[in-house]
Amino acid sequence: MLIREATTADWPAIWPFFHRIVAAGETFTYPLGLGETDGRDMWLLAPPNRTVVAVDDAGTVLGTAKMNRNHMGNGSHIASASYMVDPAHAGRGVGRALCTYTIDWARAEGYRAMQFNAVIETNVHAVKLYRSLGFEVLGTLPEGFLHPAHGYVGVHIMHRAL
Numbered sequence: 001m002l003i004r005e006a007t008t009a010d011w012p013a014i015w016p017f018f019h020r021i022v023a024a025g026e027t028f029t030y031p032l033g034l035g036e037t038d039g040r041d042m043w044l045l046a047p048p049n050r051t052v053v054a055v056d057d058a059g060t061v062l063g064t065a066k067m068n069r070n071h072m073g074n075g076s077h078i079a080s081a082s083y084m085v086d087p088a089h090a091g092r093g094v095g096r097a098l099c100t101y102t103i104d105w106a107r108a109e110g111y112r113a114m115q116f117n118a119v120i121e122t123n124v125h126a127v128k129l130y131r132s133l134g135f136e137v138l139g140t141l142p143e144g145f146l147h148p149a150h151g152y153v154g155v156h157i158m159h160r161a162l
Helices: 008-024 036-043 094-108 124-132
Strands: 002-005 050-055 061-069 078-085 113-120 136-147 151-161
Touching: 002 094, 008 036, 008 050, 008 061, 008 078, 050 094, 061 094, 078 094, 094 113, 094 124, 113 124, 113 136, 124 151
Parallel strands: 078 113
Antiparallel strands: 002 050, 050 061, 061 078, 113 151, 136 151
16 A cells, blocks of 8 residues: 555545545534535645545555644644545555554654544544554543434544654
């Protein structure tokens, strides 16, 4: 698997699984009816932030990650990231590879820590992955997310020092 900078030419491969994940309403706080143009503008970030794709040997996009400052100004020393893996390629280490890549990027860019602002507590695979990579839950906003199957569930804030 290769992780490389995403380009607008990658968007047609990203959009189908991006749209499916967002529309499911289980893991992201994005609007459920998010349109393609708005989705692209939210996901494909301009420098100094980055968006990458994980591709296989044939060039198939397996997943994607975006990396950015968590806050501006005096809070700009903390990074954040978001990840989407095409469900057709889940369970193959794509999410772990992307997360590790973003941690390495943040460290190389001089960030002091990474913080995830909204990890839905029912997204147990993501929580388990992040914990295995050294993130901890700093706190949970009770009933901060309306899950389509579980009702109101908590939203974790997760952190890892770099």
